[in-house]
Amino acid sequence: MTTSVAPPAAAGARDGALNQPVIELADVTAQVQRRVVWSGATFNVRPGSFTAVVGPNGAGKTTLLKLLLGLTQPAAGTVRVLGESPRRGHRQIGYVPQRRALDPDTPVRGCDLVALGIDGHRWGFRLPRARHVHDAALAAAIDAVEAEPFADRPIGRLSGGEQQRLLLAQALAGGPRILLLDEPLASLDVRNQVAIAHLVDRVVRERGVATLMVTHDVNPILGVIDQVVYIAQGRVVAGTPSEVVTTATLSAVYGAQVEVLRDSHGHVFVVGLDQEAAHPHEQ
Amino acid sequence: MIATAPGTQLTWNIASDIAELFRYDFMRNAFIAGTVVAVVAGVVGYFVVLRSLAFAGHALSHIGFAGAAGGVAVVAAFFGGGAAALAVGSIVGLLVFTVGAGVVMGVLGNRIRGRDVVIGIVLAWTLGLGVLFLNLYNGYATEAYAILFGEILGISSVAVVVTLVAGVVTLAAVVALYRPLLFASLDDEVAAARGVPVRFLSIAFMVVLAIAVSEAVQVVGVLLIFSLLVTPPAIAERLTVRPPLVIALSVGLAVAFTWLGLAVAYYAPYPVSFFITSIAFATYLVVRGVGAVRERSRLADVARGEGTRVEAA
Numbered sequence: 001m002t003t004s005v006a007p008p009a010a011a012g013a014r015d016g017a018l019n020q021p022v023i024e025l026a027d028v029t030a031q032v033q034r035r036v037v038w039s040g041a042t043f044n045v046r047p048g049s050f051t052a053v054v055g056p057n058g059a060g061k062t063t064l065l066k067l068l069l070g071l072t073q074p075a076a077g078t079v080r081v082l083g084e085s086p087r088r089g090h091r092q093i094g095y096v097p098q099r100r101a102l103d104p105d106t107p108v109r110g111c112d113l114v115a116l117g118i119d120g121h122r123w124g125f126r127l128p129r130a131r132h133v134h135d136a137a138l139a140a141a142i143d144a145v146e147a148e149p150f151a152d153r154p155i156g157r158l159s160g161g162e163q164q165r166l167l168l169a170q171a172l173a174g175g176p177r178i179l180l181l182d183e184p185l186a187s188l189d190v191r192n193q194v195a196i197a198h199l200v201d202r203v204v205r206e207r208g209v210a211t212l213m214v215t216h217d218v219n220p221i222l223g224v225i226d227q228v229v230y231i232a233q234g235r236v237v238a239g240t241p242s243e244v245v246t247t248a249t250l251s252a253v254y255g256a257q258v259e260v261l262r263d264s265h266g267h268v269f270v271v272g273l274d275q276e277a278a279h280p281h282e283q
Numbered sequence: 284m285i286a287t288a289p290g291t292q293l294t295w296n297i298a299s300d301i302a303e304l305f306r307y308d309f310m311r312n313a314f315i316a317g318t319v320v321a322v323v324a325g326v327v328g329y330f331v332v333l334r335s336l337a338f339a340g341h342a343l344s345h346i347g348f349a350g351a352a353g354g355v356a357v358v359a360a361f362f363g364g365g366a367a368a369l370a371v372g373s374i375v376g377l378l379v380f381t382v383g384a385g386v387v388m389g390v391l392g393n394r395i396r397g398r399d400v401v402i403g404i405v406l407a408w409t410l411g412l413g414v415l416f417l418n419l420y421n422g423y424a425t426e427a428y429a430i431l432f433g434e435i436l437g438i439s440s441v442a443v444v445v446t447l448v449a450g451v452v453t454l455a456a457v458v459a460l461y462r463p464l465l466f467a468s469l470d471d472e473v474a475a476a477r478g479v480p481v482r483f484l485s486i487a488f489m490v491v492l493a494i495a496v497s498e499a500v501q502v503v504g505v506l507l508i509f510s511l512l513v514t515p516p517a518i519a520e521r522l523t524v525r526p527p528l529v530i531a532l533s534v535g536l537a538v539a540f541t542w543l544g545l546a547v548a549y550y551a552p553y554p555v556s557f558f559i560t561s562i563a564f565a566t567y568l569v570v571r572g573v574g575a576v577r578e579r580s581r582l583a584d585v586a587r588g589e590g591t592r593v594e595a596a
Contacts (some may be wrong), residue, residue, distance in 0.1 A: 021294075025359075029583075071475065071476065082320060088475065088476065089476070089477055089478015089479070090478075091477075091478075093476070095472075095473055095476040095477075097470075097476075105520065105521075106469070106521030106530050107329075107332075107519075107526070108469060108524060108526060109524050109525065110291040111467075112525070112526055113469060114525075116462070116466045116474075119462065120462050120463060120474065120477065120479065121462075121463060121466065121474075121477045121478055122462055122463070123457055123459055123461075123462065123463065124458060124461060124462065125461050125462065126462070130504065140303050154524045174477075185340050192301070256371045269464050
């Protein structure tokens, strides 16, 4: 929580500009352990928009999220998140990291996990008098992801899709304006991928939460996204899907001749790369 | 010192049997210290299991052995060999070594997860160090036995007070850390992004664990520490999944094992540690067995349910 008194001009600008971008990157270079991962990233994210962050494994997609979370610092350029420099523990950002397999015996219910998204950062136990407000917020978060049927079951015994829903609820429980999702569709079957994609899309539209979803396969969300950020070969391009996912743009990104093919359902395939980069959908 | 009071025998009068348990000071001290230790171990053990720190707890207890032996040796060398002084030296040595090692482990944090070989090598060396310290002090066998296997019946009134104070401090720390510690234990990445001081919690919890281990060593000894620190929460998490309930159950089990062990050992000529560990292990087996049977019948129900649904369709 910032308690500094903003100068009147800045406060006015913030109130007036509802369409002010929630994320702004200007010529940003990202590094991991002093090694440059990508550079020249310039793009904005509007409030309540849905952005896909796409690219081959190891291209630096997660690094982008860590940058926005204030967990790593840019080597160059400026990053603004909600009008200020990124910092850890921003209450307005919901984050779902890449999912690891949970121990099936983890002695915690789904709703316990969601509850931590509301007040897990506070010291001590939850006070009894805070319980009423807490329960209402918890129920709303679980309802938003349609997780009531399994929210009381042990988290480790749930399916990948069910766990993903609860993690999403945890991220939403704090009432964020920005949602950062790292590969939420990985290791889900196609039916669950579509279900989660639609769920996220609904959250974006109904709650006006600006969402960045990292994915190595853009196809499940191609129909619902407003913007694509494509990261490959140390370069970053951003734009609408029809601007970015084209033969010309991606050839420029990869620095090699690639071709974007479309099938009859509108799914896109990038071909013409070497093995590692050519099949980003396979792991 | 296998302290069975002479001439104590079970009667059929349960009330007088129980009253008999509290007739001597050494038994009252043992019950007080044992209860404090069990409560602390039950609470701290929940997070040990959740954070997969069982081996770290084990390592801390071995490092504590060197500390306790060193404390005894120092006290014997500089302050003479009075029993109470030796006991205090043992506790202080335990605390200093385990807390020091706990801080190191906490600072290393994730870097030591999965480094079982390194931990094993270090703890083997500290055991060797402990043997040397014991050798420097002449009352070799008794002290070694007490540290390795616990000597709750011989606990001094001073040690009871130290245990009580340390117990209250650890419990207060866990209460204060509870929510962020739970958050960081379940998902340190999200917790860190939410501003939870994950690294501080890692160090703070290792200090809490070090103190809890030091206390539990007095009851069950270095070698049997799991029976109070790991077995109760491991049983509890098989019975319920609500975090506060798991902790309450874990505490209840640890206290029950300690009380039962003390009571049985009072009437039987065998060590308390043996009874505590055996009761804990037997309970674990029963709970696992019942769980397996229930799981099988649940699966059978599910299978039957699916069958009916297919028929109905």
